[in-house]
Each structure stands twice: as C-alpha cells, then as structure tokens.
Amino acid sequence: MSSGTDTQTLEFQAEVQQLLNLMIHSVYSNREVFLRELISNASDAIDKLRFEALKQESLFEDDPELKIRVDFDAEQRTVTITDNGIGMDRDDVVENLGTIAHSGTKRFLEQMTGDQQKDAQLIGQFGVGFYSAFVVADKVEVFSRKAGVEPQYGVHWSSEGKGAYTIETIERSQRGTAVVLHLPQEQEEFCDGMRLRHIIRKYSDHISVPIEMPAQSGSAPQQSEEKGAEQGEEEQEQTPQWEVVNRASALWMRPKSEISDEEYKELYKHVAHDFEEPLTWLHNHVEGRQSYVSLLYIPKRPPFDLFEQKPAHGVKLYVRRVFITEDTEHLLPRYLRFVRGVVDSDDLPLNISREMLQHNPMISSIRSASVKRILDRLERMAKNEPQMYAEFWESFGRVLKEGIAEDHGNREKIAKLLRFSSTYEEKETPDVSLDDYIGRMNEGQNKIYYVTAESFNAARNSPHLEVFRRHGIEVLLLPDPVDEWLVAHLNEYEGKQLVSIAKGELDLDQLTGEQAEQEKAQREEKEQAYKDLCSRLQEKLNDKVSEVRVSHRLTDSPACLVVGEYDFGVGMQRLLQAAGHNFPAGKPALEINPDHQLIKRLDNEAEQRLQDWALTLYEQSLLAEGGQLEDPAAYVKRVNSLLTE
Missing domain, CATH: 3.30.230.80 (Ribosomal Protein S5; domain 2)
Structure with missing residues (x-):
C-alpha cells in the first residue's frame, strides 16, 4: 500500500446521509441481512466482470477463478467481504458510495414518519444495499481496483457514517473489492465463523459463484483489517485454508x-x-x-x-x-x-x-x-x-391497467383481471370485476356504465349518478388518472359497450320499463316549459358551452356539464394539458335540472343577475367535474354577491 495520494474528505449526498442516519439509528430487527446485501453486491460485480470479459478476456488478468470470500477477526471485531469481480475506480467509488442513483429514494425518504418501528419496516421494503453495512458497523472501509487498471490506481474509501467519507488512491494488486466492517462490541456476535456460515447458507446459498470462508471454525490469522483487505488475500491464497460454504450453482x-x-x-x-x-x-x-x-x-x-x-x-x-x-x-x-x-x-x-x-x-x-x-x-x-389477488391489485392494479392500451393481443385477458369500485356497494377498495358487473345487469341492459373523477369521493358524489341511483342501475366508479386511458382503449367487454354517463345524450328508456312513456312525456313537457330559459342561459355562456338543455339525468343537483359522446372527458383534457399536448377540445353542454328550486327561480331574474347565475352554474358544474376555474377570485366574489341577496 502506498502512503496515500490524492486523499480527499467529501460530504455525502443529502439523501445518502438521511439513509445512513436511518441505518445507524434504526431498530431494524433483522440485522443479519447486511451480509446478504454485501454478498449480493459482490455477486453482481462478478456478473459484470463475466459480461465485460466476453469482449475483453484480459480483464480476468491472472485470476480467472471467480469467487467471494468472507473472513472475520474476532479480536479486532472486523468482518471482511472480498470479491474478484469488476471492481471500482475512484469515480465509481464516489458515484456508488457517495451518492444514490436509486430513482425512488426521494419518495422513500418522504415517507419517513419519525416512528422508529414504522421507519424500520419501510427500510426493509426499500432495500438499501451497501448502506445496510451501517446497521451493524460503526466504521466501514472499502478497498477496490477496477479490472484492467494498473495496481497504483487502487482506491481506499472510509467512513463512520457521520456526514462525510474519506477517499484516497492506493496501490492494490488484487482486482475487485473488499469491504471491511468494524463492529462495535454490541455487534460482536457477527465475528463468529458458525454464525456467518449460518447466515450465508440461509440467505446466499443460491449465489452461483463460490462463497469461501476459513476452513477452521475459529478466526483465521489476520494481521490487520487493511492488510487482510489489500494484501492478505495473496498470502492466504498460498495456503489452502478456505472452504466453499454455499452450493455455488444457479x-x-x-x-x-x-x-x-x-x-x-x-x-x-x-x-x-x-x-x-x-x-x-x-x-x-x-x-x-x-x-x-x-x-x-x-x-x-x-x-x-x-x-x-x-x-x-x-x-x-x-x-x-x-x-x-x-x-x-x-x-x-x-x-x-x-x-x-x-x-x-x-x-x-x-x-x-x-x-x-x-x-x-x-x-x-x-x-x-x-x-x-x-x-x-x-x-x-x-x-x-x-385474498392474495386483492393484495396484488392494491399494489399493482394501476400498473396492470396500462396493459389495456399497451397490449392489444391480451386485452381481453387483462380486462378480466381488472377490479373497480362501483355504486353496488360504494366501497373505496376496488373489488368489482367486469364479469361481476355483467352478472348484476338489469333486465334489458346491454351497456356497462362508468363515471371517471379525480377521487373516489368525487366519483361517488358525481351529479351524473343521480338518475342511475333512482333506477337502481350499477355504475363503475373510476377515480385513478390511468382510468381515463383505460376506457379510451377498452370500448367493450364480452360484447357489452362501455359508456360514460358524463358523455352525450342519455337514453335509459329501455331500462325504465312501464315508467318510460310517462317519464318521456314529462321530459318533453319540461323541455318546452324551459325552452326560453335555456336560450337565455346559452346566450350568457355562448363562448363556454355548446348548448344549454333540460337534463334527463339530474334529480338533486341544479346543473351539470356533459361533453360530446366522442369528445375527451374533463379528466382526460386535464391530463393532456398537464402533459403539454394541444388537442381540439369541443365545448361541453350545460344541462339544467327543471325540478331544482334554483332553476325554477331563474325565469324571473333580470339579465345582469341571470349572467351571474349562468356563470356560477357553469363554474360549479366545472368544479364538480374536477375542472379548474380560469378566475377563482371572480367566482368567489360572484358567489358572495349572490349569497348576500
């Protein structure tokens, strides 16, 4: 080893420091997994060397027998994991040990609660590779040299996990990496050959390269941690003291x-x-x-x-x-x-x-x-x-839905696996399949009805559901953003068309039985009675809506917006706009409920007041659809003015 050149002390990336703090102070109960993680890293390094050597066989140097070694020194309280894989140069060490490229790290850290037990469980779900060394060690050293690089360009990395690490250039004849863990007294149980063997056979028996340990049950001679990591391998290889402790087969x-x-x-x-x-x-x-x-x-x-x-x-x-x-x-x-x-x-x-x-x-x-x-x-x-499928759906249902648009050949198989919430029980946990829905269809029903929204509560409180509830017709509730893409690509299932209840004209006559003729006559009567009001409201909203008409779908709400049958829904429009897409957006229709007290009183409003009511009805309907107001302050002012009448 050289006297040490180009020595630097560097700060950890902020995310790394947060992780290290979690490791050092965690109550993660399964501490022995540190060895599994470090052996897994060593196995990956050997896999990378094998692949690179397909193109450049000289990377094997004079050491073609690939292996991982686990050694320990009970007196010094160290555990050393050594591999002769691809190794690292100085830049690799800084990138791999000083920063984290894991794209989910920020999200992981944001979920930390400060509750040690809950955070420890989250640590287990996340998996932190090399940094798990700090679950048991109060100091970690890494000695490495990249395959194909001259011995004088070896690297020594060292840290106590307290915000910074030291890195220096050393001479290292051995290709690959050695990780030396310095254990505090309370972790000395891991400086035991039988304990380490048990952990390796429990977690790493499947590793396809040999994992070797000293053949004797006691501690193998080791002058110092550094020497064991840098030079000891060469001396030890001269004496047959090692034995394979895993099956070493794929x-x-x-x-x-x-x-x-x-x-x-x-x-x-x-x-x-x-x-x-x-x-x-x-x-x-x-x-x-x-x-x-x-x-x-x-x-x-x-x-x-x-x-x-x-x-x-x-x-x-x-x-x-x-x-x-x-x-x-x-x-x-x-x-x-x-x-x-x-x-x-x-x-x-x-x-x-x-x-x-x-x-x-x-x-x-x-x-x-x-x-x-x-x-x-x-x-x-x-x-x-x-029960297992419900667990799967909770974790991956949103992702599986993407397959409807991506995988045309398996669309029917994927559709059979989909699960939704619906008005049948209105549970937020989606457990209704399309087959379940079809099995409960009303007599004469040949369509699968759905409504999309920003959230489950927004979906189940949608004004578009009112007439469906009155007639006992089940509607699927689709609150996920991906649902907009799903229904755009899933037009039918088992010969039944999927229909949005928030699009186009609504025709439920075939489902309302004997009431149909009577209700149709009442609708025509109301359409005639409110024809003039619809014209006046449309004049006030001419730049915002395609038409104003009497609604057949509302029973409780005063008004709602309805897009054309072939137009993008309000939710889809919002997604496309957020993604920066320009698209031809048709104007929605405003439907008014002739039985609502608010609508009944509008016939007698003066023109200026009717203008305020028209805009308020439109904007309230837009908000109910999850849309955004162009001028929220003006809306608030207008509503306050109407409330003070």
Missing part, C-alpha cells in the same frame, strides 16, 4: 422438486433487491425449438421506482449461466414492470447487445410466453386465491 437450473420455498424466497430477495418475501413465483423449464429457463416473481409491494420512466431493476437475462443484462423493456412489456426474476437461455449468443434484444425472434418468443404465464397465474389467483 438455483433456477435445478428441478422445482429440489428447491424449497425458502430458497425461492431468498433468490427473490437477491434478484429484486427487496427485503420482503415475494407474493408468488413461476418457475418454468422450456425445451424444444428453443431452450430456456424462466423464474419470475411477483412482489408483495410496489418498488419505489414503479412509476419512474426507467426503473432500476427488471428481469435478469442470462445466457448459459452468464449474466448479460438486467432488462426493463425487452423481456416484458412496461405494464408488467413490477415483475422480477431470471431468464436463462441456452440458445442466445453470449455477445447479444441491447440493439439485438429489440429485434431477436427468440426474445420475442420468450416475452410472449412469459406474459401469458403471468396473466394465467393472475387469473388463477383471482379465481382461487381472492
């Missing part, structure tokens, strides 16, 4: 009958970087025209980057057990981006590029088969395990 290649549930769960935590167990998994060995294995997991909870444009994790692609890439777009469509796991092909070329992935027919075939398996599994879950 778990997904083994027959399903030989794999326990615990092994499946631990592999999931490794590939998904998740502390929680998965909800379920699908393991398939495919043989025939092409040979591959897929092991796909559905998580319990949404990852923090679920709605990011480019999630950090996806499905890992291997070719003949060699890691190629972690794919977030080619192996599965975007609406299944929550799925984690492994695909290992015997037929793809080892040097396949991301560009080749996009056009490779084998990849297309794997993708198509994987989508079918996942949707079939969800269908069985919905039918046979409704």
Whole structure:
C-alpha cells in the first residue's frame, strides 16, 4: 500500500446521509441481512466482470477463478467481504458510495414518519444495499481496483457514517473489492465463523459463484483489517485454508422438486433487491425449438421506482449461466414492470447487445410466453386465491391497467383481471370485476356504465349518478388518472359497450320499463316549459358551452356539464394539458335540472343577475367535474354577491 495520494474528505449526498442516519439509528430487527446485501453486491460485480470479459478476456488478468470470500477477526471485531469481480475506480467509488442513483429514494425518504418501528419496516421494503453495512458497523472501509487498471490506481474509501467519507488512491494488486466492517462490541456476535456460515447458507446459498470462508471454525490469522483487505488475500491464497460454504450453482437450473420455498424466497430477495418475501413465483423449464429457463416473481409491494420512466431493476437475462443484462423493456412489456426474476437461455449468443434484444425472434418468443404465464397465474389467483389477488391489485392494479392500451393481443385477458369500485356497494377498495358487473345487469341492459373523477369521493358524489341511483342501475366508479386511458382503449367487454354517463345524450328508456312513456312525456313537457330559459342561459355562456338543455339525468343537483359522446372527458383534457399536448377540445353542454328550486327561480331574474347565475352554474358544474376555474377570485366574489341577496 502506498502512503496515500490524492486523499480527499467529501460530504455525502443529502439523501445518502438521511439513509445512513436511518441505518445507524434504526431498530431494524433483522440485522443479519447486511451480509446478504454485501454478498449480493459482490455477486453482481462478478456478473459484470463475466459480461465485460466476453469482449475483453484480459480483464480476468491472472485470476480467472471467480469467487467471494468472507473472513472475520474476532479480536479486532472486523468482518471482511472480498470479491474478484469488476471492481471500482475512484469515480465509481464516489458515484456508488457517495451518492444514490436509486430513482425512488426521494419518495422513500418522504415517507419517513419519525416512528422508529414504522421507519424500520419501510427500510426493509426499500432495500438499501451497501448502506445496510451501517446497521451493524460503526466504521466501514472499502478497498477496490477496477479490472484492467494498473495496481497504483487502487482506491481506499472510509467512513463512520457521520456526514462525510474519506477517499484516497492506493496501490492494490488484487482486482475487485473488499469491504471491511468494524463492529462495535454490541455487534460482536457477527465475528463468529458458525454464525456467518449460518447466515450465508440461509440467505446466499443460491449465489452461483463460490462463497469461501476459513476452513477452521475459529478466526483465521489476520494481521490487520487493511492488510487482510489489500494484501492478505495473496498470502492466504498460498495456503489452502478456505472452504466453499454455499452450493455455488444457479438455483433456477435445478428441478422445482429440489428447491424449497425458502430458497425461492431468498433468490427473490437477491434478484429484486427487496427485503420482503415475494407474493408468488413461476418457475418454468422450456425445451424444444428453443431452450430456456424462466423464474419470475411477483412482489408483495410496489418498488419505489414503479412509476419512474426507467426503473432500476427488471428481469435478469442470462445466457448459459452468464449474466448479460438486467432488462426493463425487452423481456416484458412496461405494464408488467413490477415483475422480477431470471431468464436463462441456452440458445442466445453470449455477445447479444441491447440493439439485438429489440429485434431477436427468440426474445420475442420468450416475452410472449412469459406474459401469458403471468396473466394465467393472475387469473388463477383471482379465481382461487381472492385474498392474495386483492393484495396484488392494491399494489399493482394501476400498473396492470396500462396493459389495456399497451397490449392489444391480451386485452381481453387483462380486462378480466381488472377490479373497480362501483355504486353496488360504494366501497373505496376496488373489488368489482367486469364479469361481476355483467352478472348484476338489469333486465334489458346491454351497456356497462362508468363515471371517471379525480377521487373516489368525487366519483361517488358525481351529479351524473343521480338518475342511475333512482333506477337502481350499477355504475363503475373510476377515480385513478390511468382510468381515463383505460376506457379510451377498452370500448367493450364480452360484447357489452362501455359508456360514460358524463358523455352525450342519455337514453335509459329501455331500462325504465312501464315508467318510460310517462317519464318521456314529462321530459318533453319540461323541455318546452324551459325552452326560453335555456336560450337565455346559452346566450350568457355562448363562448363556454355548446348548448344549454333540460337534463334527463339530474334529480338533486341544479346543473351539470356533459361533453360530446366522442369528445375527451374533463379528466382526460386535464391530463393532456398537464402533459403539454394541444388537442381540439369541443365545448361541453350545460344541462339544467327543471325540478331544482334554483332553476325554477331563474325565469324571473333580470339579465345582469341571470349572467351571474349562468356563470356560477357553469363554474360549479366545472368544479364538480374536477375542472379548474380560469378566475377563482371572480367566482368567489360572484358567489358572495349572490349569497348576500
């Protein structure tokens, strides 16, 4: 080791410091997972080296036998995890250990409550990789050298997790990375060979490279932490003191009958970087025209980057057990981006590029088969395990809805999996399927009715529902922003047209039975009686509405806005505007309720007062639809003036 050149002390990125504070002060009960996380990082570094060495074999240097070593020194209270993977240079160390690229980090930190127990649970859901070292260590050192880089450009990183870290250039002959944990006395239980072996076999037995530990049950000789990390490996390799403590084989290649549930769960935590167990998994060995294995997991909870444009994790692609890439777009469509796991092909070329992935027919075939398996599994879950499916829907229902627009070939299968709230019970938890709705349809009904809104309460209080409630016709309540896209692409289901109750003219005559003729006659009478008022109101609102007409859908509210049958709804217009899209927006119609006291009194209003009432009715109706006022201050002033009459 050199005397240390280019030594710097740098501040952690603010998000890192927040995470470190959580780690250091957390009450996270499962502290032993620090070893799983560090071994997982070491395994990833070895996977990256394998992939890079496909193009540049010299990166193996004179050390082609890939492995991970876990050593400890009970006297010094240190645990050292060493790999001979890709390694890091100075820039890599600053980027990987001083900052966080995890796109969901900010959202994670915003959810912190200050309650240690709740925050500890959230830590477990988030998964924090390297920083979990500070759950058990009061000081962490990292020694690394990038494969292919000269020994004099090794890097030493050190921190006590208190706001800053030190980084210096050192000489390091060993390729790869060593992480040295300095443990306080209360964590000395981890400086025990049997304890470390147990943790490795419990969490990391599936790692496909050998994980070695000193062959003796006691502590292996180690002059110092630094020497054990930088130079000790070379000395130790001269004596056969190491033994492999894991199976060191790709778990997904083994027959399903030989794999326990615990092994499946631990592999999931490794590939998904998740502390929680998965909800379920699908393991398939495919043989025939092409040979591959897929092991796909559905998580319990949404990852923090679920709605990011480019999630950090996806499905890992291997070719003949060699890691190629972690794919977030080619192996599965975007609406299944929550799925984690492994695909290992015997037929793809080892040097396949991301560009080749996009056009490779084998990849297309794997993708198509994987989508079918996942949707079939969800269908069985919905039918046979409704509680589990409810848990899935709560976490990923909004994402699955995107598939209606994205995956035309599987639209019917996805539609069968959709769940909604409805006026049948008006529960905020969506549990009504389209099949449930059709099974409860009124006699003579051939349409599926729905209403979109900004929230569940806005949907169930929509004035458009009033006539449907009076006649006992069920309406789906769609409060999610993605619902606007869903109904724009799902025009019918099982031959039944989906119809917005807030669009176009309303015709319920076929559902009102004997009342139909009587109600029709009453409507025509009221239309004639209020024809003049409608004309006057339309004159006042000419630049805002296409027409003013007597409503057939209102029973309690004075007025509502109705867009054309083929126009964008108010919610969709709002989404498009927020996204910066220009679109031809037709004017809505204003419908008035002739039985409402407010409407009855307008016939006698003076023209100026009628102008104020017309604008107020329009703006109240716009607000009820979730729209925004052009001039809220003028609206408030006008309402106050009318209230003081």
